Amino acid sequence: MDRREFLKIVGISSATTTAVLCGCKPKTGETAASGELGPIPTDKMTYRSFPKLGKDKVSILGYGCMRWPTIPAPDGKGEMIDQDAVNELVDYAIEHGVNYFDTSPVYVQGWSEKATGDALKRHPRESYYVATKLSNFSNSSRENSLAMYHRSFEELQVDYIDYYLLHSIGGGGMDNFRRRYVDNGMMDFLMEERKAGRIRHLGWSFHGSKEVFDAMLELHDQYHWDFVQIQMNYVDWHIAKGSGIGAEYLYNELAKRQIPVVIMEPLLGGRLSKVPDHIVGRLKQKSPESSVASWAFRFAGTPEYILSVLSGMTYMEHLQDNIRTYSPLVPLTEEENQFLFDTAKLMEQYPTIPCNDCKYCMPCPYGIDIPAILLHYNKCVNEGNVPEDVQDENYREARRAFLVGYDRSVPKLRQASHCIGCRKCVSHCPQRINIPRQLHRIDKFVEMLKQDTLGVEE
Amino acid sequence: MNLRKIRIALATIFFVAITLLFLDFTGTIHVWLGWMAKVQFLPAVLALNVGVILLLILLTLLLGRVYCSVICPLGVMQDVFAWFGKKQKKNRYTYSKAKNWLRYGALGVFVAMMVAGFGGFAALLAPYSAYGRIVSNLFAPVWQWANNGLAYLAERADSYAFYETEIWIKSVPVLIVAVVTFVLLAVLAWRGGRTYCNTICPVGTVLGFISRFSLFKPVIDTDKCVNCNLCSKNCKSSCINVKDHKIDYSRCVACMDCIGKCHKGAIKYARVSKCQSAKCGSNKEKVDNSRRAFIATTAAVATAATIKAQEMKVDGGLAVIEDKAIPKRQTPIVPPGALSARNFAQHCTACQLCVSACPNGVLRPSTELDKFMQPEMSYERGYCRPECTKCSEVCPTGAIKLITREDKSSTQIGHAVWVRKNCLPLTDGVMCSNCERHCPVGAIQRVPSVEGDDHSLRIPVVNVERCIGCGACENLCPARPFSAIYVEGHERHKTV
Numbered sequence: 001m002d003r004r005e006f007l008k009i010v011g012i013s014s015a016t017t018t019a020v021l022c023g024c025k026p027k028t029g030e031t032a033a034s035g036e037l038g039p040i041p042t043d044k045m046t047y048r049s050f051p052k053l054g055k056d057k058v059s060i061l062g063y064g065c066m067r068w069p070t071i072p073a074p075d076g077k078g079e080m081i082d083q084d085a086v087n088e089l090v091d092y093a094i095e096h097g098v099n100y101f102d103t104s105p106v107y108v109q110g111w112s113e114k115a116t117g118d119a120l121k122r123h124p125r126e127s128y129y130v131a132t133k134l135s136n137f138s139n140s141s142r143e144n145s146l147a148m149y150h151r152s153f154e155e156l157q158v159d160y161i162d163y164y165l166l167h168s169i170g171g172g173g174m175d176n177f178r179r180r181y182v183d184n185g186m187m188d189f190l191m192e193e194r195k196a197g198r199i200r201h202l203g204w205s206f207h208g209s210k211e212v213f214d215a216m217l218e219l220h221d222q223y224h225w226d227f228v229q230i231q232m233n234y235v236d237w238h239i240a241k242g243s244g245i246g247a248e249y250l251y252n253e254l255a256k257r258q259i260p261v262v263i264m265e266p267l268l269g270g271r272l273s274k275v276p277d278h279i280v281g282r283l284k285q286k287s288p289e290s291s292v293a294s295w296a297f298r299f300a301g302t303p304e305y306i307l308s309v310l311s312g313m314t315y316m317e318h319l320q321d322n323i324r325t326y327s328p329l330v331p332l333t334e335e336e337n338q339f340l341f342d343t344a345k346l347m348e349q350y351p352t353i354p355c356n357d358c359k360y361c362m363p364c365p366y367g368i369d370i371p372a373i374l375l376h377y378n379k380c381v382n383e384g385n386v387p388e389d390v391q392d393e394n395y396r397e398a399r400r401a402f403l404v405g406y407d408r409s410v411p412k413l414r415q416a417s418h419c420i421g422c423r424k425c426v427s428h429c430p431q432r433i434n435i436p437r438q439l440h441r442i443d444k445f446v447e448m449l450k451q452d453t454l455g456v457e458e
Numbered sequence: 459m460n461l462r463k464i465r466i467a468l469a470t471i472f473f474v475a476i477t478l479l480f481l482d483f484t485g486t487i488h489v490w491l492g493w494m495a496k497v498q499f500l501p502a503v504l505a506l507n508v509g510v511i512l513l514l515i516l517l518t519l520l521l522g523r524v525y526c527s528v529i530c531p532l533g534v535m536q537d538v539f540a541w542f543g544k545k546q547k548k549n550r551y552t553y554s555k556a557k558n559w560l561r562y563g564a565l566g567v568f569v570a571m572m573v574a575g576f577g578g579f580a581a582l583l584a585p586y587s588a589y590g591r592i593v594s595n596l597f598a599p600v601w602q603w604a605n606n607g608l609a610y611l612a613e614r615a616d617s618y619a620f621y622e623t624e625i626w627i628k629s630v631p632v633l634i635v636a637v638v639t640f641v642l643l644a645v646l647a648w649r650g651g652r653t654y655c656n657t658i659c660p661v662g663t664v665l666g667f668i669s670r671f672s673l674f675k676p677v678i679d680t681d682k683c684v685n686c687n688l689c690s691k692n693c694k695s696s697c698i699n700v701k702d703h704k705i706d707y708s709r710c711v712a713c714m715d716c717i718g719k720c721h722k723g724a725i726k727y728a729r730v731s732k733c734q735s736a737k738c739g740s741n742k743e744k745v746d747n748s749r750r751a752f753i754a755t756t757a758a759v760a761t762a763a764t765i766k767a768q769e770m771k772v773d774g775g776l777a778v779i780e781d782k783a784i785p786k787r788q789t790p791i792v793p794p795g796a797l798s799a800r801n802f803a804q805h806c807t808a809c810q811l812c813v814s815a816c817p818n819g820v821l822r823p824s825t826e827l828d829k830f831m832q833p834e835m836s837y838e839r840g841y842c843r844p845e846c847t848k849c850s851e852v853c854p855t856g857a858i859k860l861i862t863r864e865d866k867s868s869t870q871i872g873h874a875v876w877v878r879k880n881c882l883p884l885t886d887g888v889m890c891s892n893c894e895r896h897c898p899v900g901a902i903q904r905v906p907s908v909e910g911d912d913h914s915l916r917i918p919v920v921n922v923e924r925c926i927g928c929g930a931c932e933n934l935c936p937a938r939p940f941s942a943i944y945v946e947g948h949e950r951h952k953t954v
Binding site: 066077078079105106107108109110135137138139144148358359360362363364365366367369397400401404405407408412413414417418419420421422423424428440443450451452 | 770772774776777778840843844845888890891895896934936
């Protein structure tokens with residue numbers, strides 16, 4: 001049996017298993033999810049529309065396609081998209097009113113567009129809006145950019161794209177913007193495409209400094225941005241770690257110009273749902289039935305110029321929880337808003353690393369699993385398993401939890417000790433984390449744990 | 459109380475404990491049971507542990523070869539097989555004459571190999587180390603798989619009670635040796651009981667010599683004996699000559715099986731005060747000769763022991779990591795505490811206890827002929843971590859002497875050598891500081907690759923005076939399969 005044949009068999013058998021599972025799915029799914037909280041509504045989703053966007057009615061919950069589930073590849077090397085799971089998630093989302101899907105040619109090792117397209121093509125074209133991006137980071141030549149643009153149509157299997165974004169404006173300043181989109185004539189090309197209707201709305205996603213943001217908005221008269229995608233959450237509202245520019249400023253500038261805003265990282269890659277225990281207690285005390293994550297989603301969805309809030313939902317539970325939060329959206333009151341800002345202040349005391357697990361830094365050429373290391377560290381910070389001194393009361397337990405958990409989360413060869421400090425990852429991080437410095441710091445910490453020299457004077 | 463039951467109970471305790479000693483990879487059990495390896499005969503001889511040797515000799519002089527049926531794990535393992543053999547066919551043994559030429563021949567070969575410095579080959583015959591190899595090569599993987607299963611469950615339950623451990627074949631030749639030993643002993647013991655112990659085992663031969671003179675022995679009461687042969691048919695040492703009512707005490711392992719088997723109560727474990735038969739006298743000369751031979755060989759054993767980038771960068775995914783290859787080392791590396799390659803080779807009985815205990819995947823048996831099966835160090839899977847002194851704690855033979863963390867950090871077991879052609883700043887043009895950053899003694903600094911040009915990429919240089927040869931640099935070097943820095947061993951360790 002050759003490999004192709006094998007894959008075919010695996011494909012068929014897994015498809016049938018899902019079919020079998022799907023057969024009884026609606027019932028079990030609903031009972032499991034309903035329970036105390038009642039069934040998940042299919043017709044209560046909040047939609048947003050803006051004159052600029054014509055008749056579009058976009059669900060406030062947008063599906064971020066950056067975190068599709070993967071499974072180990074049958075050849076044992078690496079992994080592959082779990083297409084059955086993707087289909088299941090997409091079907092469920094559409095069934096419950098989600099209609100905005102945001103992807104990129106580079107997401108999930110370059111497989112996201114195809115996987116998203118495969119799942120969406122099973123639904124009528126007018127039942128969803130699809131957004132993708134020109135992610136010409138590594139090669140911004142006109143040929144490569146055009147090829148990437150055309151490839152998106154093929155992968156998504158559509159003849160028009162609803163929302164098209166210039167991907168990650170800000171890194172490398174305006175020079176980089178001009179290099180990637182102006183000098184190679186791509187801006188002119190994309191404006192033509194918009195005129196021709198193959199791009200319905202043109203916008204950009206932003207990770208950068210105030211100067212670049214202002215400069216981009218100055219270009220509004222020339223390019224007529226239809227929408228802009230920014231990072232926003234209650235922790236970053238006043239000032240964001242890294243860029244130093246708060247979402248408050250970004251949002252207000254856009255609202256001033258009546259440009260609809262798509263929100264990314266409302267949950268900071270899960271960091272606003274995996275919070276220290278007493279923060280959980282604080283949020284739950286306010287509203288025992290609401291999930292921790294729902295606060296972040298309500299925060300992101302409340303302002304009026306928000307078009308959609310993206311969430312990269314890998315698991316059905318997350319999708320269900322978010323649908324519930326937004327069916328319909330209950331806007332935050334002024335008091336609740338303040339409550340969240342106070343919560344953000346409390347969370348600052350936990351020295352987590354602002355990694356959102358977007359995997360832009362990956363693959364590390366030396367095989368290090370950067371997000372897994374940072375996530376393990378954050379988990380231990382939140383669980384109080386990052387001791388400061390061998391004299392600490394819970395030192396032995398914390399040490400064991402950190403070290404055993406480290407080996408579980410990250411294979412030895414992919415741990416921080418193997419980071420050589422080549423700095424190739426640094427420019428890829430949209431959160432501007434100094435990755436090598438953080439990895440070396442964690443490595444040093446691990447070394448001190450192993451040697452029991454934490455806090456011991458040399 | 460039934461003597462046989464006492465023997466079985468004690469044997470079970472020793473057998474289980476020593477087996478656990480080899481299976482434990484967490485380093486907790488040896489604190490409590492480490493002594494059980496140290497009271498093994500050959501390790502005690504190699505460690506020149508006079509107290510233990512005297513104790514074992516006294517024990518044998520008093521009670522006979524109880525060492526062989528209680529303390530020796532390989533002996534007890536054979537009893538287990540023999541028990542199955544007896545299940546299959548009752549009364550399966552018969553008396554046979556002692557094969558002295560084979561016994562003394564094997565002992566002679568063993569001693570000769572030890573003196574000649576082929577400790578590894580000598581260890582092929584040695585009982586304790588043979589058992590160690592069987593456990594660490596055959597039983598340990600099963601134990602570790604079970605542990606990993608529990609670790610998997612613990613992970614699901616958010617518990618840190620179990621952690622996963624890596625299972626790898628440390629040496630194929632040694633695995634083969636272990637399998638062959640295991641199968642051979644299983645067959646021999648199944649069919650004939652203690653065949654190995656009374657023909658090949660050098661410890662059995664030495665103790666057998668002593669046990670002729672032991673105070674307590676099983677003796678046949680000729681008045682009660684009806685020559686039914688039942689005792690002889692159940693003697694796994696095949697040493698009861700019913701016709702002459704004689705027991706060959708050099709082969710008797712004091713298992714007490716015969717005592718219970720006799721319907722007439724004709725066999726007693728009792729003190730034998732005087733030589734009663736006339737024949738005894740005629741044997742005297744022979745005994746003297748062999749005594750002389752024995753003393754000579756013991757002396758010989760003692761001396762042997764003392765001498766010795768693409769178009770589109772996509773997000774996510776993991777780069778494939780190539781396995782490290784073992785570099786060619788001119789001098790092998792032996793652990794801190796070994797003092798010197800020579801001391802190590804002379805004391806090591808290749809029991810694999812340190813190999814089982816090494817938590818860093820550093821120790822593995824050598825496949826070189828002169829040190830066959832004796833452990834050596836290599837750094838592809840890990841390095842000799844500063845806080846670890848496990849091998850020195852478990853070694854029963856004094857091949858790796860007990861060493862403190864502090865002494866270890868100043869003991870030079872080798873030195874690092876830089877390999878220009880593999881070094882990343884030069885091959886890939888990237889900055890790399892991994893070896894420097896991980897050197898526990900600050901022996902590595904980085905200098906500009908172009909002399910005088912401070913902006914050129916930096917390359918590591920080793921201060922061999924400070925380097926202790928722990929292999930952190932070699933193990934963590936990103937160059938693959940061959941590291942750009944590797945450790946050469948030192949013949950004799952020194953303190954820096």
